[in-house]
Amino acid sequence: MINLTINGKAVQAPEGSTILEAARSAGIYIPTLCYDEAVEVYGACGLCVVEAEGIPKLLRSCSAKVSEGMVVNTESERVVRSRKIAMELLMSAHDGDCVAPCQLNCPARTDCQGYVGLIANGEYDAALKLIKNKIALPASIGRVCPHPCEKACRRKNVEEPINIAQIKAFAADMDLKSDSYIPEVQEATGKKVAVIGGGPAGLTAAYYLTIMGHSVTVYDMMDKMGGMLRYGIPQYRLPKEVLDKEIAIIEKTGVKFVNNVKLGVDFTIKSLKEENDAVIVAVGAWKSSSMRTKGEELDGVYGGIDFLRGVIKGNAPEIGDKVAICGGGNTAMDACRTAVRLGAKEVYVVYRRTRNEMPADKLEIDEAEEEGVIYKFLTNPLSFNGENGKVKSVTLQVMELGEPDASGRRRPVPVEGKTEEIAVDSVILAIGQKLVTDDVQELELNERGNIIADTDFFTTNIDGVFAIGDATNRGASIAIEAIGEADRCAKAVDAYLNCQELDTRVPYISKRDESTIDYSDREKQSRLTPKVLAPEVRNKNFDEVSLGFTEEEAQAEAKRCLECGCREYYKCKLLKVAQRYDINPERFKGEMPQKYTRDENAFIERNTSKCILCGLCVRSCREVMDIHAIGLMGRGFKTDVSPAFALPLNETKCNNCGLCVQLCPTGSLTEKFNLEKQVPLDEKYTEEFVEIDGKKSSVLVSRYNGKILRAIPNDEISRNSGLSREELQNLLK
């Protein structure tokens, strides 16, 4: 035996063993990407380098042998620097998306590709569970979310994005129709958390903290939970019955609700903090913003959300026949369409830019117009004119578009001296909403009048008091934004309650350069949208406009997904090594070595653009299996792995033994899932045994939600069995 020291630890290793072997047997981790016991050492990746005292060069530990008295450091500054640059270089030439852009653009990081893919395969339960990892109210959010996911969806470059929101609503509705999924709650921690505000943010935080085993109570000033989802969104867009059912599931999970109690009246933040281990302030923004326009104080001028809340609570204000709504967002749309349904004859939407700049959802804009709403684009209220204290008309300044502003939208500028006047019975100001600051006097506020909360930990100026949602920092935003904060806040609160440190660093992931992606091989297929009630029917009542996707529609739409995110994300060795080092491959950004090409047979998919040329596939195919289906072609930067003559895998001697996919450290060679539509899923491989020709043989099996997703032969018997994958999977069942 040889005695050596690794990282200060005395290690013994048999003579002739490598430093890597010695380190591994002593439980010391050294990263490798091209090493595997099954094949000869290769030395390409250079990640296994270590420093040994007295040796000037870095040693590749996969090949350098141990010697008596050797003093090895596997994590010295020089070693880490070398590995870091190696990973930066490697990732600069790795053309792949770890995670789909839809998921990355969702403020709550919902696994859109995952659930869309599962729905395409008809796996609705699994899809719902995946959604509920991030969204506690998916049927409601699916209906109202302005879906930033769809803005990032790359299918838009082919024709139109996937209808992700409606697919989500479909899955959630399916769940509500049957035995709804109630998540398993972890063992009680004995910790108590109070949440102030039962809107999307508060409910979400409460739901996830409850699942973590904490005892959570939500306090809300209104009759029922739901916040803006209930009191700010009209019935025709989100039926309250749907919301009720979803809230009931949250309650069933174990969240306690207390309604009709008001902060500052019935309790204070401090008083709650005394009774609880942590308090989350999620009070929202309930005051309509002012336009600072002359005449706002007149009777008949209403705030947008005040108006909507009144209608929902059954005490709609008097609006008359002619209504002008000021604003171009979704609240303006909700207000104008509600006004139509209340029977107003002339409903105007006054907006200072044009249709193209309207922040509201395009579908809303179109549907409102179908319902008879009249748009007054490029106009801005100069004054609201009244008679006897009651609004009678609006003077509009005519505008035109000038230079783009900071947001990139063209700035509206007044056309000197050009005005217009419209007669109205009422005006609704839908230009934004604000926190009612009187309620949160105990907390420190910023200059906008919002609660100052840490953007990573959501802490406020009071220890143990956290704040999220519309009431904080930059103010009101969309529900999914608040939900994302709530999810992260739940983790922060959990860490706080357990006195643990929370790592909020965003781990590195690989992203493709959007500008280099070629879609020309994709067949065009139009986006599906759910059927809606006819305009002349729906403008007279508050029935839900959208009829939702049928099962066929949802599946067909889900199948359009381009599968951007990598199927191997959850088990990618390359990514795990990359995330160990603080890498910034951007600084070496340059040409990608390989085009994004896909080659597949029934079980294996090859994607050359993700290949890191570790050579494990080629070497195992040659050294272990003696099949030589693939080889290294070309040289230098443009080296690639391919069958001879660039033949498809199907025309080679490949026998689908699966060794290459098993050894591939990234997503370049993958075994396909046993699903029609391929989906990246957080699966786990476990070793199982089958009998092949009377011999016990090892197989690595991945199951998800009880279903076998993939199975890889794990010894010579199964590799050489000649069994097709279906046959092998049948043996496993």
Next chain:
Amino acid sequence: MRIVIGQGSCGIAAGAEKVRKALLNTNINAEEISITGCIGMCYLEPIVDIYDDDNKLTRLVKVSENDADKIAEYIESGNKDAVKDLIVSDEDSEFLSKQTRIALRNCGIINPEQIDAYLSVGGYEALKKSVKDMSPEDVIEVIKTSGLAGRGGAGFPTWFKWNAARQSEGDEKYLICNADEGDPGAFMDRAVIESDPHNLIEGMLIGAYAIGAKHAVVYVRAEYPLAIKRLKNAIKQAEEKGIIGNNIFGTDFSCDFTIKAGAGAFVCGEETALIESLEGHRGMPRLKPPFPAQSGFWRKPSNINNVETFANVSWIINNGGEAFAAMGTEGSKGTKVFAVTGKVKRSGLVEIPMGKTLKDVIFDIGGGMKTDKPFKAVQMGGPSGGCIPAELIDTVIDYKALGATGAIMGSGGMVVMDESTCMVGMAKFFLDFTAKESCGKCIHCRIGTKRMLEMLERITKGEGKEGDIELLEELCYSIKDGALCGLGQTAPNPVLTTIKYFRDEYEAHINEKKCPAGECSDLIEYKINADKCKGCTLCARNCPVNAISGTVKNPHVIDTDKCIKCGKCYSVCKFGAVVKE
């Protein structure tokens, strides 16, 4: 009377074969006309050497086939006036007279295609002496005394490698000659093989005897067809004479000899990659250890040296290790051959004792610059080496001294540059080379050299940004540290040395978007100096995009918007009126 025509590749390219044929068409006795290899004065090719019956030499240079009759007249009459325009100048003669030739001692003198020519100058005596009178250990001892170090670049002591291979267990061993001379700008090995192939064979056989190898293999790059042809011919002749084969010189020593042609991969100059290639594989380096001395060709103990190293061996055996060690410096013994090229007046092969200075080679022997622009730098060691600036011209030729500059001795390429060469462009040139030649196995070399090249390309296009130099340096050091083989580990040297000595040039490209040497086309503009322009219209007629306007005898003007910076006008103007800014 003997008429000898220099027929190395350079000579042939310059027209030596045409000259030979023309001479054969004259009334000169064909038997008097013969060939030799590379004389070394490549810039004067084709060269015809005429030895009179007293073996006195008259050297004619830059001969063309049209000169054949003049030469015939001279041969016939003995009147030198007939060829007085062709006779080499005294100044040019110094190019050779100032050299000390050991490895090249027969080059350009004997006929490389005839073994008898080699035998007549004492050829194969050293082999005979070694196998008959010396033990392998004795041979190694002599080489040790000589201080001979590997001439391929790294400068590792030859005796040490031989001894390691000798000590390795096994009766199957290989002696390999690395003739994969891939450094762009180097042609010493080619000249030796083309001009004196038997000297190489003899050196190799002595080496094989020393390490106990029964097989000798030469790995020659495919770009050297003439070298391969002459070497094959030499092997055949040596076999016929019993010099190669069984029981050489009646002893127990037997050795066969094979040639393998490379197929175009610079990395095969790396010894483990060379072995992979010899075995018929992709030339991707193996991990070391194990070293070739333990496990090389076909996993048997193998020793690899380059051509010039072997070319010194027979001389050392004949003259003794001490005689060789008497030349050179403390750490670098003997002579070194350089291929001096570029903007130097006299280019060709130069062999000088170690310890001379770069100035001796470039100015004394090479005659200085061929243009009126001042000397700027010399590139040594090719893609693995670096640029040594003018201020270090007195650097001594010695492994250590050259290494201290950041360049390396290298295999002997010496490319001389004047002020018109952009040093960023030079670094880019070499990175382009290494990136293309990278085998692609290890990350640092495969991706690192490519990324360095991209950065250099950006810089020379005027797209460099602050921090690029530092990023380049960071990448350089980590490639040196992390690359698998010598190719990658040394690839950053051209960048590091140019940054070290010409940082201001990099900064000018990045900060001012200017190329001080006026070479980077994206950073220059062509203009016409109206004072110098005579209105000859030559530039306008040559402009491929009609960007130049003007009338006869009046100054012309370049429309910079139309100009594609091809440099055509600049090169055709006879009055120096076109300027680069």
Next chain:
Amino acid sequence: MEKRTVDLSLLDGVLEEYAQVKGSLITILQNTQDIYGYLPREAIELISEKTGIATSEIMGVGTFYTQFRFEPVGKYLIMLCQGTACHVNSSELILQTIKDELGIDDGETTEDGLFSLKCVACLGCCSLSPVMMINEDTYGSLTPDKTKKILRELREASK
């Protein structure tokens, strides 16, 4: 790689001599290219059959070395030297001249099948830089005009 019909019997001698000699793959490929001017796919398949070396290995070797081609080349193969001395002596101008004159890029063949252009590693004639080889002949001390003249003469000669 496109399949073409080639006379495989031309390979008999080469394969007889080298097929069973280990380590001979590069030699076999060099001989094959000498015969056909490139490496036809059928020839590679035959070599694989006779040597027992998988086609993926042969292609791996073939694509590693710059000497090998997989498409037929023109009657005149122009090999333009990319060595340092040539670079310093403006070989870039010669490359541009050839490209302009023939309308082809590195690695391409003219439509009439007359010329192919390949930029190659140092040819070792540095003293004559810039240098190119056309088939077996070397041309040194090139200038754009000289280059054009050489190409035009070759074109004329082949008419």
